[in-house]
Amino acid sequence: MIEVHEVRKQFGSVHALGGVSFTARDGQITALLGPNGAGKTTLLRTLVGLLKRDHGSIAIDGVDPEKDPMAVRRNIGFLTDQFGLYERLSTREYLQYFGELNGMAGPSLKQRIDEVSGLLQMDDILERRAKGFSQGQRIKVALARTLLHRPHHLLLDEPSRGLDVMSTRALRTALSSLRAEGCCVIMATHVMQEVTHLCDDVIVIAKGHTVAQGSPEELCRRTGIANLEDAFVSLVGTEEGIAA
Amino acid sequence: MKPTFLIVFLKELREALRDRRTLGLLALFTLMYPIMIGYVVNQTIKRATKPERDGVEIAVIGGAQAPTLMAQLKQRNITARELGPLDEPAITEALQARKYAVVLRLSDKFTENYAAMRPARVELWYDSADENGPRRREVESVLEAYNANVAGARLLAHGVSPATLAPVQVQRFDTATNASRSAGLIGGILGILFVPAFICGMSTAVDSTAGERERRSMEVLMAQPAKAWELVVGKWLTSGSLAIVGVTLELVLAHAILSWLPLEEIGMSWSMGWGELILICIVSVPLCLFAAGLQVALAMNAKSFKEAQSVLSFVMILPMLPAFIVPMMELKTADWMYMVPVLSNQTLLREMSKGDDIGALPVLMTFACSALAAAIAVGFASWRMKSERYVLSV
Numbered sequence: 267m268i269e270v271h272e273v274r275k276q277f278g279s280v281h282a283l284g285g286v287s288f289t290a291r292d293g294q295i296t297a298l299l300g301p302n303g304a305g306k307t308t309l310l311r312t313l314v315g316l317l318k319r320d321h322g323s324i325a326i327d328g329v330d331p332e333k334d335p336m337a338v339r340r341n342i343g344f345l346t347d348q349f350g351l352y353e354r355l356s357t358r359e360y361l362q363y364f365g366e367l368n369g370m371a372g373p374s375l376k377q378r379i380d381e382v383s384g385l386l387q388m389d390d391i392l393e394r395r396a397k398g399f400s401q402g403q404r405i406k407v408a409l410a411r412t413l414l415h416r417p418h419h420l421l422l423d424e425p426s427r428g429l430d431v432m433s434t435r436a437l438r439t440a441l442s443s444l445r446a447e448g449c450c451v452i453m454a455t456h457v458m459q460e461v462t463h464l465c466d467d468v469i470v471i472a473k474g475h476t477v478a479q480g481s482p483e484e485l486c487r488r489t490g491i492a493n494l495e496d497a498f499v500s501l502v503g504t505e506e507g508i509a510a
Numbered sequence: 511m512k513p514t515f516l517i518v519f520l521k522e523l524r525e526a527l528r529d530r531r532t533l534g535l536l537a538l539f540t541l542m543y544p545i546m547i548g549y550v551v552n553q554t555i556k557r558a559t560k561p562e563r564d565g566v567e568i569a570v571i572g573g574a575q576a577p578t579l580m581a582q583l584k585q586r587n588i589t590a591r592e593l594g595p596l597d598e599p600a601i602t603e604a605l606q607a608r609k610y611a612v613v614l615r616l617s618d619k620f621t622e623n624y625a626a627m628r629p630a631r632v633e634l635w636y637d638s639a640d641e642n643g644p645r646r647r648e649v650e651s652v653l654e655a656y657n658a659n660v661a662g663a664r665l666l667a668h669g670v671s672p673a674t675l676a677p678v679q680v681q682r683f684d685t686a687t688n689a690s691r692s693a694g695l696i697g698g699i700l701g702i703l704f705v706p707a708f709i710c711g712m713s714t715a716v717d718s719t720a721g722e723r724e725r726r727s728m729e730v731l732m733a734q735p736a737k738a739w740e741l742v743v744g745k746w747l748t749s750g751s752l753a754i755v756g757v758t759l760e761l762v763l764a765h766a767i768l769s770w771l772p773l774e775e776i777g778m779s780w781s782m783g784w785g786e787l788i789l790i791c792i793v794s795v796p797l798c799l800f801a802a803g804l805q806v807a808l809a810m811n812a813k814s815f816k817e818a819q820s821v822l823s824f825v826m827i828l829p830m831l832p833a834f835i836v837p838m839m840e841l842k843t844a845d846w847m848y849m850v851p852v853l854s855n856q857t858l859l860r861e862m863s864k865g866d867d868i869g870a871l872p873v874l875m876t877f878a879c880s881a882l883a884a885a886i887a888v889g890f891a892s893w894r895m896k897s898e899r900y901v902l903s904v
Contacts, residue, residue, distance in 0.1 A: 277902070314733045316901045339735040350730030354528040355521070366517045367734045411730075 267292050267450055268313065268419060273322035275308055275474075282308040283319070284474035290452050290467070292418075295445050297465040298454040299498055305474040306454045307347065310421050313452075314344050326419060340368060343412035343420045349404045350411075353397040357388065357407050360396065361414055368415035382410045387436050401428035409437065413444075420444065420451045426460060438464055458495045472502040514736045518744025526714040526748055535713055536756050539706040544764040547699050551771055551778075558776045566645040569593045569604060572616035576624075576632075579656050586652050590614070605637040611645040612636040627664065700863070701832060701856045703764055707794065708801045708829045710756030711749035712822055715805035718745040720818035723810070728904040732895070739892035742806065746888050750802035757798055758791045781865030790859055793873055796880035800851055801829075803887030810891060813903070832856055848875035851883055 268290040275283040283305045290296040300306050311317045313324060315335030324331055331338040352360055358379060365375045383392050388406045391399065396407065405428050412420060425441075426434050441451060441464060455461060461468060462482055470477040470485070478485060478501050482494050491497040512520075526532050565587035573580050573592050583590050593613075596604070601613050613635040617623075623630040632653065636646050662672035722728045731741060765787045768780040782790075805822055812818035832853035841847075843861060848854040854876040861868045894900055 311733075311901065316729075316733060317898055336735045336737070339733060342733075344730070344733045346729050346733070348726035348729055350725075350727035352525060352727060353725075354525045359521075359524070363517065363521045364734065366512065367514065367736055369511065369735070371511060408730075 267325075267327055268452065269323075269325045270309075270313075271323045273309070273312060273319045273324060275305075275312060275317060275319050281474050283312070285322075286471060286474065286476050287322075288469045288476055288479050290450050290469075292450045293445055293448045294466040295441060295451040295453060295464055296467040296469060297461045298452055298469050298471070299456075299461065300454075300471040301502055304471045306471065307423070308474075309471070310344070310346075310423060310452075310454070313421060314339055314342055340415070341418050343415070343417035343422075345408055345412045345420075345422045345425055347423045349408040351396040351399070351404055351407055354395060356395050357383075357392045357410075360407060361410055364411045365414050370415055378414060378416075379410075382413050385413070385436075385440050386410050387433070402430055402433055405429060406433065409440075413440070418449055420449060420453075422451065422453045424455055425453060426455070426457060458498070462494055470498060470501050477501050477503075514740040515743040515747070518736070518741055519747045522714070522718050522745055522748035523751070526717070526752060529713070529717065532713045532717070532752065536710050536752060539709050540756050540759045540763070543702055543706060543760055544767050547702065547764060548767040548771065551699070551768070551773070551776075555772060555775045565589055566611050566648055567591065567609070568649060569610040569613045570616070571596055571613065572618065572620065573614070575616050575620040579653075582656055583649070583652055586648065588649060588652065601635050602637075605635060605640070608640060612649050614649070700859045701830075701834065701836070701852070703761060703859070704757070704794065704797060704852050704855050705829050706760055707753050707757050707798045707852075708805075708826055709753075711751075711753035711798065711802045712805055712826075714752055715745070715749040715802055716809045716812075716815060716818040716822065718748060719806055719810035720812040721815045723812075723904055724814045726904075729901075732901065732904065738895040739888075742810075742888060742892045742895055746799070746802050746806045746891070749806060750799040750884075753798035753802055754795055757794050761787065761791055761794070779865065780863050782863050786862050789873065790855075790862065793858060793876050794855055796877055796884055797851055797855055800880045800884035800887060803884045803891065807887045807891035807894065810895065810900075828852070845872075845875075848872045849879045851880045854879060 270289070271287050273283055273286045274281070286305070286309060288296075298306055298309075308317065312319050313326065313331060315331035315338055318332055326338050327341065329338050352363075355363070361379045361382070362375060365371075365378065370378065379392075383389050386406050386409055388403070388410065391403050391407070396404070399407070405425070409422075409425060412422065426437055429437060438460075441453075444451060445466075453465065466481060467479065468482055468485055469479045478488070480488065485501065486492055486494060486497050489497040489500045491500055567589045568583075568591070570580070570590045571593055572595070573590055580590055591610070593604070596613075596615075601615070604610060604613060615633040615635065617631040617633070620630045620632070634646075634650070634653070658672075658675075661675060665672050665675065719728075722731070732738070765780075765782065765784075769782075771780075773780050804825060808821050808825060809818040812821055829852045832850065836847075836853060836856075843857055847857045848871075854872075858868075858872055858876050861872070
């Protein structure tokens with residue numbers, strides 16, 4: 267369970283986060299919607315304790331990431347907007363490295379790597395070095411790294427970008443099974459279809475503020491718009507896209 | 511369970527060993543310096559011992575006109591080989607073949623002018639691009655002596671004392687010894703031996719910090735349950751251990767080469783045993799670690815591989831300073847020298863190579879000062895990686 271209350275963060279004169287509050291419950295997939303520059307990345311970085319908030323409180327299963335970042339990170343799978351692959355390491359070596367960093371070792375780690383590889387259908391690239399991987403293969407490896415240490419919380423920044431139809435389906439199946447296991451998943455995304463199909467709860471943030479939280483149906487009902495995409499635009503309150 | 515920094519170290523090492531550029535640099539500098547030093551010293555020895563072994567060989571054109579001069583040349587162990595009449599290009603060619611130190615050409619009218627007491631022309635042809643300076647001066651001194659002899663004899667014939675021609679008498683005293691002449695050379699040589707400490711680990715230091723940042727994997731790594739200092743220490747040890755391997759191999763190779771060369775010929779000495787060499791290698795370990803720490807601390811702030819490399823190329827000048835400037839300043843060995851990294855190692859090696867017992871203090875100072883500098887560099891890098899500004903820019 268991730269509880270965020272009135273979190274603010276300022277860089278110089280720029281208010282990156284101006285007051286974000288939400289609760290992401292266990293056993294649910296929570297979508298994080300927001301236009302580019304809304305503060306999603308800053309929020310996720312603050313959740314793993316890479317950045318310190320100026321104001322407000324964060325509790326991840328009751329632990330404050332500022333006080334005990336190591337305990338929080340051990341229990342978080344963080345997929346950033348960068349994959350973070352190493353070209354001179356094979357997928358297995360890469361997963362082994364991050365598994366060890368998260369306190370795993372020996373045969374159980376090896377077994378878990380095979381398990382995750384099966385789950386994401388990436389046995390064909392398991393022994394290959396990352397150099398020359400396609401976008402889809404890269405994100406699969408990064409996802410495998412995120413899931414490897416069986417974190418209770420998952421923070422995923424656009425996990426489905428660059429994936430083909432089969433892999434997207436595999437990802438959805440994986441996320442659904444994680445939800446069934448009781449994981450708390452926060453997923454930043456721009457694909458409305460994914461939100462409708464997969465997510466139980468939606469947080470909309472714009473310009474560093476939480477604008478709304480609720481299930482997709484609730485958001486549609488509240489705005490009186492049947493289509494989630496239109497509802498989102500209406501909640502954000504602007505039509506400007508790239509210009510913003 | 512393995513400590514986190516060890517996990518990072520092993521992974522970085524595995525990556526570094528798969529990088530051809532890193533291994534290439536390591537091999538190049540390990541081999542290059544000892545071989546370069548061996549070559550330079552060997553050349554110096556050859557040059558120093560050459561004039562004693564064989565005399566100077568020169569070519570003469572028209573030498574039959576001046577038999578006395580020829581005899582005087584022979585007395586000074588200068589072999590004059592008579593060549594037929596040659597024109598300018600032919601002389602140039604003969605000199606470029608490096609067979610003769612100089613070519614002496616007596617003009618056709620030498621005898622005529624000599625007999626008439628007019629200046630008789632002797633041409634001295636030489637190639638100043640060739641390293642024949644000392645041998646040329648020897649021929650010139652014979653010519654001068656011959657000149658003075660003849661002039662003296664002629665003046666005497668006219669009733670004038672030859673002493674009138676020498677109002678001032680110059681007598682030369684050269685106090686240089688072989689040892690002092692080679693002191694500069696040896697200082698430079700020993701300094702150069704520690705430069706690879708700053709080169710061997712460099713590409714790994716850059717690749718694991720600025721490179722990782724450029725490839726955007728740093729953020730992922732920093733979001734793992736590992737403290738900033740653990741990441742920094744892992745990367746620092748990787749770079750440091752490559753430098754240690756490089757410097758140790760290089761010192762061993764240099765020791766083997768310098769022990770084998772006949773250094774006494776040029777008044778140098780290398781009276782070091784393997785035990786002392788091992789001590790020198792151990793003392794250079796903190797120097798390597800300091801170099802690696804400095805490189806990690808600087809490279810991690812660069813946004814790209816290229817930027818880091820250009821920053822570090824300035825750092826590369828630092829170890830060169832003591833290696834080249836201090837021998838030039840001809841400073842006496844003093845205790846403060848053992849507190850400056852690189853300079854301390856160089857001074858220690860120089861003193862030990864003389865075969866003197868220098869006691870434990872210089873060794874400890876050399877070790878401790880580099881170790882302290884390394885700790886400061888790593889501490890700074892860890893503090894920097896933890897800072898929010900760094901997180902924002904990865």
